[in-house]
Amino acid sequence: MAEPPYEFVPRDGRQHPPALTPTYKTSVLRSPRIPLWSLQNSLSEVTGPTFRRDQLGPLDHDLILNAAQGQEPIGERIIVHGHVRDGSGRGVPNTLVEVWQANAGGRYRHPNDRYLAPLDPNFGGCGRALTDDEGYYYFRTVKPGAYPFRNHVNSWRPAHIHFSVFGSGFAQRLITQMYFEGDPLLTRDVIAHTVPDEAAMMRLVALLDFEAQVPLDCLAYRFDIVLRGSRQTLFENRLHGG
Amino acid sequence: MTRLPYIPETPSQTAGPFLHIGLLPDRVGLSGMAPIASNVLVSNRTQGERIAIEGRVFDGTGSPCRDVLIELWQADAQGRYPHPADAREGQAPDPAFSGFGRTGTDFATGLFRFETVKPGRVAGRHGYKPMAPHVSLWLAARGINVGLSTRMYFSDEAEANAADPVLAIIEQPSRRLTLIGHREERADGIVYVFDIHLQGERETVFFDV
Numbered sequence: 190m191a192e193p194p195y196e197f198v199p200r201d202g203r204q205h206p207p208a209l210t211p212t213y214k215t216s217v218l219r220s221p222r223i224p225l226w227s228l229q230n231s232l233s234e235v236t237g238p239t240f241r242r243d244q245l246g247p248l249d250h251d252l253i254l255n256a257a258q259g260q261e262p263i264g265e266r267i268i269v270h271g272h273v274r275d276g277s278g279r280g281v282p283n284t285l286v287e288v289w290q291a292n293a294g295g296r297y298r299h300p301n302d303r304y305l306a307p308l309d310p311n312f313g314g315c316g317r318a319l320t321d322d323e324g325y326y327y328f329r330t331v332k333p334g335a336y337p338f339r340n341h342v343n344s345w346r347p348a349h350i351h352f353s354v355f356g357s358g359f360a361q362r363l364i365t366q367m368y369f370e371g372d373p374l375l376t377r378d379v380i381a382h383t384v385p386d387e388a389a390m391m392r393l394v395a396l397l398d399f400e401a402q403v404p405l406d407c408l409a410y411r412f413d414i415v416l417r418g419s420r421q422t423l424f425e426n427r428l429h430g431g
Numbered sequence: 432m433t434r435l436p437y438i439p440e441t442p443s444q445t446a447g448p449f450l451h452i453g454l455l456p457d458r459v460g461l462s463g464m465a466p467i468a469s470n471v472l473v474s475n476r477t478q479g480e481r482i483a484i485e486g487r488v489f490d491g492t493g494s495p496c497r498d499v500l501i502e503l504w505q506a507d508a509q510g511r512y513p514h515p516a517d518a519r520e521g522q523a524p525d526p527a528f529s530g531f532g533r534t535g536t537d538f539a540t541g542l543f544r545f546e547t548v549k550p551g552r553v554a555g556r557h558g559y560k561p562m563a564p565h566v567s568l569w570l571a572a573r574g575i576n577v578g579l580s581t582r583m584y585f586s587d588e589a590e591a592n593a594a595d596p597v598l599a600i601i602e603q604p605s606r607r608l609t610l611i612g613h614r615e616e617r618a619d620g621i622v623y624v625f626d627i628h629l630q631g632e633r634e635t636v637f638f639d640v
Contacts, residue, residue: 218490221579228638255463315452351453363578384442389439
């Protein structure tokens with residue numbers, strides 16, 4: 190049977206925020222209070238949706254062009270790229286990576302965002318890509334702006350891009366946020382600091398990638414994403430590595 | 432102490448209030464990108480009994496949350512997953528069924544709805560103890576720091592539910608009931624009503640999968 194080799198390594202809860210983080214106030218009424226029931230993986234968890242390249246449009250990964258209305262959006266042009274890997278370091282191929290973000294002024298194209306910064310008519314803020322055979326993905330966009338949010342009266346979000354990743358099985362499903370190296374707002378951000386372990390939180394910070402920038406065009410940031418490992422890749426690595 | 436060369440998982444973060452832009456772009460008028468999946472999993476060619484799954488997600492005050500992403504993953508009517516890990520012999524998975532649905536609770540009413548087929552039974556771990564028909568659900572939203580996994584079972588499968596190895600590990604029988612969708616025969620078809628309670632007396636069972 191398929192289960193034992195495909196089964197995922199149990200999630201290490203210390204890498205993640207707890208459900209209840211009172212400094213991030215919205216979590217108080219939306220956090221389960223009873224511990225999660227631990228479930229050994231069955232077929233329902235080790236399987237998951239798969240997506241095809243022909244489900245994506247040619248500009249889906251290019252947020253500079255994919256909502257442009259004749260001009261390009263305002264803002265600092267950047268590349269965001271990296272690998273999706275599993276806990277054994279192996280690239281996760283053909284997995285869907287979806288992103289969303291505010292525009293350069295810190296405003297989202299969303300009816301519930303009432304921040305006074307203007308919308309950019311040439312920017313939507315939605316992108317997606319499938320990783321290649323090595324697990325590599327690539328987006329082009331503008332750097333999102335910081336914005337205030339109603340947590341404390343003077344709470345500000347650092348610049349960030351939301352990431353959603355699937356992996357090969359539904360138990361690997363992950364949503365997270367990417368931050369930017371050197372952002373002074375990060376140290377005060379209650380959402381980034383829902384992750385209690387500082388070293389874990391710092392893995393959400395993309396580093397300026399000098400080698401990957403395009404001269405006279407755009408800067409680049411590198412953000413590698415790690416999903417839970419599966420016991421299958423463990424076995425294969427052991428066979429390969431001895 | 433020597434450390435084994437495993438890389439820790441990237442930490443989860445809340446999906447925030449604006450997740451629709453990236454995950455449900457048609458909800459916020461972003462027409463440039465066709466949704467990758469929707470709440471309708473069936474086409475004319477899909478095999479199996481047509482059903483809908485409908486419900487709301489309640490916060491700790493009992494108010495419906497109107498900004499929640501809900502994803503659904505399920506086997507086809509024969510109990511097959513369209514995925515290489517489902518290597519069981521027998522009938523191939525239904526080519527007209529992806530098994531994956533995605534929607535959000537309605538901005539006004541808080542309701543979510545999937546249109547799908549009733550899944551078949553799926554083999555349990557190591558191929559024995561088959562599981563009762565069920566769908567896997569995954570929730571993400573503002574205020575939810577790590578996506579929440581749960582399952583919905585079917586109220587008209589009492590016998591299979593009683594033998595289900597996953598329901599059986601839940602100690603309190605009253606909590607098992609939080610995972611049962613209730614069958615209603617409405618004029619426009621079969622609907623299973625499944626409300627999710629994030630906390631409170633009726634807190635839904637969520638799984639660490």
